[in-house]
Structures are given as structure tokens and as C-alpha cells.
Amino acid sequence: MPFSLLKYGLKNDYPFENDVDLPSPTELKKHYDVVIIGGGGHGVATAYYLAKYHGITNVAILEKGYLGGGNTARNTAVIRSNYLTSEGVKFYKESVDMFKGLSNEFDFNIMYSSRGQLTLAHTDSTIRSFRQRTEVNTHFGGKTELIDPQQIKELVPTLNMNPADMPVLAGLWHIDGATARHDAVAWGYAKGATQRGVELHQLTEVTDVIVENGKATGVKTNRGTVSCGCIVQAVAGHSSIVAAMAGIKMPITTYPLQAMVTQPVKPFLDPLVSSSALHCYVQQTGRGEIVFGGGSDPYPLYNTRSTLDLKESLLASAVEMFPFMANLKLMRQWAGITDMTSDYSPIMGLSPVENYYLDAGWGTWGFKSTPICGKSMAELVASGGKVPELIAPFAMDRFDEFRQVNEMGATAASH
Amino acid sequence: MKIMNCPLNGPRNISEFVYGGEVKTMPNSLTCSDKEWADYVFYSDNTIRVITEWWYHSASGYWFIAERHTASDEIFKTYDPSELFNERIEFESKPEPVEEKSA
Ligand SMILES: Cc1cc2nc3c(=O)[nH]c(=O)nc-3n(C[C@H](O)[C@H](O)[C@H](O)COP(=O)(O)OP(=O)(O)OC[C@H]3O[C@@H](n4cnc5c(N)ncnc54)[C@H](O)[C@@H]3O)c2cc1C
Numbered sequence: 001m002p003f004s005l006l007k008y009g010l011k012n013d014y015p016f017e018n019d020v021d022l023p024s025p026t027e028l029k030k031h032y033d034v035v036i037i038g039g040g041g042h043g044v045a046t047a048y049y050l051a052k053y054h055g056i057t058n059v060a061i062l063e064k065g066y067l068g069g070g071n072t073a074r075n076t077a078v079i080r081s082n083y084l085t086s087e088g089v090k091f092y093k094e095s096v097d098m099f100k101g102l103s104n105e106f107d108f109n110i111m112y113s114s115r116g117q118l119t120l121a122h123t124d125s126t127i128r129s130f131r132q133r134t135e136v137n138t139h140f141g142g143k144t145e146l147i148d149p150q151q152i153k154e155l156v157p158t159l160n161m162n163p164a165d166m167p168v169l170a171g172l173w174h175i176d177g178a179t180a181r182h183d184a185v186a187w188g189y190a191k192g193a194t195q196r197g198v199e200l201h202q203l204t205e206v207t208d209v210i211v212e213n214g215k216a217t218g219v220k221t222n223r224g225t226v227s228c229g230c231i232v233q234a235v236a237g238h239s240s241i242v243a244a245m246a247g248i249k250m251p252i253t254t255y256p257l258q259a260m261v262t263q264p265v266k267p268f269l270d271p272l273v274s275s276s277a278l279h280c281y282v283q284q285t286g287r288g289e290i291v292f293g294g295g296s297d298p299y300p301l302y303n304t305r306s307t308l309d310l311k312e313s314l315l316a317s318a319v320e321m322f323p324f325m326a327n328l329k330l331m332r333q334w335a336g337i338t339d340m341t342s343d344y345s346p347i348m349g350l351s352p353v354e355n356y357y358l359d360a361g362w363g364t365w366g367f368k369s370t371p372i373c374g375k376s377m378a379e380l381v382a383s384g385g386k387v388p389e390l391i392a393p394f395a396m397d398r399f400d401e402f403r404q405v406n407e408m409g410a411t412a413a414s415h
Numbered sequence: 416m417k418i419m420n421c422p423l424n425g426p427r428n429i430s431e432f433v434y435g436g437e438v439k440t441m442p443n444s445l446t447c448s449d450k451e452w453a454d455y456v457f458y459s460d461n462t463i464r465v466i467t468e469w470w471y472h473s474a475s476g477y478w479f480i481a482e483r484h485t486a487s488d489e490i491f492k493t494y495d496p497s498e499l500f501n502e503r504i505e506f507e508s509k510p511e512p513v514e515e516k517s518a
Contacts, residue, residue, distance in 0.1 A: 240459070240460065240461035240462060241461075241462060241463065244460070244462065249454075249458050249459075249460065250458065250459075250461070251453075251457035251458045251459070252459070252461055253459055253461050254461055254485075298430075298433075298434060299434035300434070300461070300485060301485060301486070301488055302463050302485055302486040303486055303487070303488055305488075307417075308416070309416055309417075309429075309430060342457055399453050399457040399458070400449065400450050400453045401449075402449070402453070
């Protein structure tokens with residue numbers, strides 16, 4: 001390695017000249033076997049696995065903006081599987097396992113960093129729910145422990161053990177907790193998919209879905225109409241809007257979710273730390289910046305504006321947890337619009353329209369599921385609508401049958 | 416901070432208010448199908464336009480109605496619910512008395 005690096009250093013030309021990431025744009029074809037609406041992580045991952053595992057390559061990903069420019073590039077990149085329900089834990093655990101191998105698979109560094117995630121309990125009832133999550137997680141092969149204040153102090157010496165006069169009583173220590181570079185995940189999948197023949201069309205907005213006799217047969221876009229064998233919708237915040245084009249009403253409400261980041265400082269914080277009562281999570285990136293995230297905005301809105309209110313409330317909590325951060329300067333604040341379900345679980349699978357598949361309801365927690373969701377959606381499409389067992393509990397009609405998968409407690413504060 | 420005009424208390428900080436959901440017609444829970452009830456409870460158009468919604472001023476415990484655009488966040492109108500609801504709603508549910516069973 002050092003030798004090849006030296007050779008590269010002495011060379012006059014750039015050795016990767018012809019190794020472009022994505023092919024240049026082409027005209028839209030008249031017909032595709034599969035049209036994927038939305039070029040976020042989920043859309044490109046679905047295309048990648050369709051091509052890789054099922055040999056289906058006559059696929060177009062239609063993205064109204066640019067690759068990964070939606071919530072994929074806006075999230076705080078928390079990857080974890082310490083949810084509450086067995087349906088949820090089983091699903092997210094697979095995703096965490098897949099993430100570990102992605103850099104090798106793509107031959108492209110997604111900067112997967114397994115640093116552990118610590119959630120703080122300030123009440124007895126939270127400890128009880130943490131105990132349950134530890135058991136469920138361990139049962140499905142995840143690494144999660146309940147730890148005491150002494151162990152917390154050793155893990156995070158800079159943490160205030162009595163933030164906002166709410167003593168830290170215990171912690172849910174999720175050893176598998178990790179982060180990855182979100183853009184790299186989208187690019188890795190897009191590169192792998194397009195190399196196998198999938199077309200990625202950016203600046204291509206779906207404006208209508210053509211449904212004939214209850215079957216989806218094509219889409220209208222700002223660049224013309226295309227017909228297709230089937231459609232996968234993966235548009236996150238715009239789920240209700242795009243589904244309505246196919247005549248589908250969804251159990252989703254769209255809320256903004258904001259996050260912010262400070263100037264870089266020396267490394268001091270290895271694990272991701274979140275407090276269940278303060279609705280705040282804090283993590284330090286590889287560049288040294290500190291990322292803050294918290295709960296959604298208090299009312300529904302399709303808007304990515306940032307607010308001073310959220311800055312004030314979120315940072316008040318962050319400074320309670322790490323008082324010395326009061327002196328840091330904030331560098332950026334941003335928002336994404338998130339498709340929230342009332343049980344805090346996603347919607348994957350069939351829809352009331354034939355050949356129209358849904359990948360939605362990812363709200364504030366869908367980055368971590370990108371690999372397993374893409375793989376499962378590809379399986380669903382390739383089999384012509386046979387729902388894989390792993391995602392069956394997340395069908396949209398669970399709401400009609402009143403069998404929600406309640407993940408609210410395990411999702412609300414830390415996504 | 417964003418200001419909302421409370422029909423009872425006048426202009427107040429938006430943080431004093433709680434969002435209460437879209438104004439929808441409740442189906443009769445005794446006669447409607449499960450699907451109709453699910454539709455009322457969980458499903459929503461969730462679209463981009465001016466929506467008529469319930470809001471609550473938490474400091475004074477007052478529910479009212481607002482018309483707000485779901486993309487620009489502009490609040491066009493706020494008014495007392497009596498402007499929409501001028502008839503008393505009767506709840507027909509008559510729970511059967513629970514009989515004590517001896518073991
Ligand atoms: C601030 C923030 C923090 C978050 N933190 C985390 C976290 O720590 N961990 C975690 O797991 N998740 C997190 N999430 C959630 C996560 O980002 C999303 O659930 C996930 O990225 C969804 O991926 P996606 O590919 O489905 O959607 P997106 O990446 O949003 O992609 C959808 C794409 O569809 C496109 N689109 C929309 N309408 C149309 C149309 N009509 N035609 C064509 N294209 C269209 C959009 O332009 C967009 O690019 C966070 C989200 C936010 C906003």
C-alpha cells in the first residue's frame with residue numbers, strides 16, 4: 001500500500017480519470033420493468049438489490065432533485081437496533097449487520113463507525129422499559145446492556161450526571177450503535193446499481209401516476225411519460241403527496257425534523273449519547289463537530305426552514321447534559337420533512353393499487369434501515385408481490401386491523 | 416417566535432398552543448365499519464394547501480379552529496369552533512351496566 005501510494009504521488013496524471021461515479025444522464029426510455037420514485041438511500045438500495053440479487057436491471061430511479069438530497073443527506077446517521085418490539089428489533093438488527101459489510105461490498109468507504117449508543121434513564125419507569133429492550137435485543141442477537149451510573153461516568157466522563165435536576169439513574173448501553181456517512185451510502189448504492197445497468201434520472205419529477213383498472217402502468221414526469229411493469233414509491237416526506245397521485249390515502253402526517261452542528265473541537269465523546277427525558281441526543285463526528293438532534297417540530301408542515309425555538313429548546317437540553325458546550329459556536333442548522341406514522345413504525349409492502357409498492361412512513365428513523373429495506377423491497381418486487389416475512393408486520397393495512405407495531409417509546413428521542 | 420392569533424386571548428407565541436389535528440367529521444362509532452373508523456383515526460390527506468385544523472391554547476384551556484397553509488405555515492384565520500359547530504353533538508353510546516360475577 002505505501003509503495004503504490006508513493007508511485008501515485010510521483011505520477012503526473014490522476015489515476016482515476018475514467019472511474020466516474022455515475023454515468024451521464026440519458027433520455028428516458030419508453031418503458032421500464034420497474035420505476036422507482038425517489039432517489040434517496042431507500043430508492044437506490046432497492047434498485048441495487050434488484051440488479052444484484054434478481055438480475056432485474058431495466059429499472060429507472062426517478063428523482064426530482066439530486067441523488068440523496070432528501071432526508072438521506074439530512075439525517076444524523078444513527079444506526080442501531082435497540083428497539084422495543086420483536087418485529088422491529090429483528091428487522092433493524094439485520095440492517096445493522098448489513099451496514100458492517102457495505103464498505104467492502106461497494107469498495108467505497110461509507111465510514112461505518114461502531115461506537116456504541118448510550119440512552120440515559122432518569123425515572124424508574126424508563127429503567128423498566130430499558131430492561132425490556134435489553135432482553136428483546138439480546139434475544140435477537142444484538143449487544144445491549146443495562147448499565148449503572150458508575151459505568152456511565154467511565155464511558156462519558158464529561159457528562160453531567162444530574163442534568164436539569166433529573167439524576168441519571170441508569171443507561172441503555174447499545175454496543176452495536178453506530179454511525180456512517182449518509183451520502184456515501186447513497187452514492188455507494190447508486191454506483192453499484194448504475195454499474196449493473198440501472199438508470200438514475202435526477203431532476204426528474206413524477207407528476208402523476210397512471211392507474212388502469214386498479215393496476216399501476218406508468219408515470220408522468222416533467223420529462224415525459226413512461227410505462228412500466230411496476231412502481232416502487234420511496235419518497236419519505238412526500239409519501240402522502242405521491243401516493244395520492246395513485247389514488248392512495250396513507251396513515252401518515254408530515255412533520256419537519258431539525259438538527260444542528262457545532263464548530264469542530266478535539267475528540268472527547270466516543271459513544272452517541274441521548275436522554276429519554278430531555279429529548280436530546282448528542283454525538284461527535286469524525287471531524288470533531290458535535291451534532292445535536294431531538295424531537296420533531298410540534299405541528300405538521302411541509303417546510304425545511306429552521307427555527308430559533310428549536311435551537312433554544314434543544315441546546316438548553318444539550319448544555320444541561322454537557323455544560324462546557326455552552327461556549328461552543330453553532331455552525332449549521334437544517335431540517336428535513338419526515339413522514340410520521342402514529343405507531344412510529346414504517347410502512348412497507350403492498351398497496352391498494354396492484355403493481356404499486358410502498359416504502360414509506362420512515363419518519364425520523366429510516367436511515368438505519370436503508371440496506372435491509374432495499375433488500376426486502378427488491379425481494380417483494382422480484383417475486384411479483386410476495387411479501388417477505390421480515391416486513392409483513394409493517395403492511396399498511398395493519399392500521400385497518402388495529403395491529404400497530406408500537407415503537408414510540410424506543411424512537412421518539414433518538415430516532 | 417411565530418405568533419398565532421388566539422380568538423380568545425389575541426396574539427400569542429406559538430409555543431403556547433398545541434396542535435389538535437385536522438377538522439374531520441367523526442363517523443358514528445356504533446354503526447360505522449372498522450375501515451371507516453380506522454380511516455377517521457389514522458388516515459389523512461396530509462396534503463399541501465390551506466387546512467382547517469384544531470388548535471388549543473394551553474394557558475387558558477381553549478380549543479379553537481385555525482386555517483393554515485401546510486407549506487408556507489401562514490395562518491390565514493382563527494375563529495371560535497361555534498362558527499362551524501352550532502349544534503350539540505349527541506353521543507349515542509349507552510354502555511351496558513357491567514354485571515358483577517361471583518367467582
Ligand atoms: C434531521 C433528521 C435527522 C434524522 N436522523 C436519523 C438518524 O439518526 N437515524 C436514522 O435512521 N434516520 C434518521 N432520519 C430519518 C432518515 O433520514 C429517513 O427516514 C431516510 O433518509 C429516508 O430515506 P428515503 O430514501 O426513503 O428518503 P429521502 O432520502 O428523503 O429520499 C426521497 C427522495 O424522493 C424524492 N421525491 C419526492 N417527491 C418526488 C417526486 N414527485 N418525483 C420524484 N422524486 C421525488 C425527494 O427529492 C427525495 O430525494 C433523520 C431525518 C432527519 C430529517
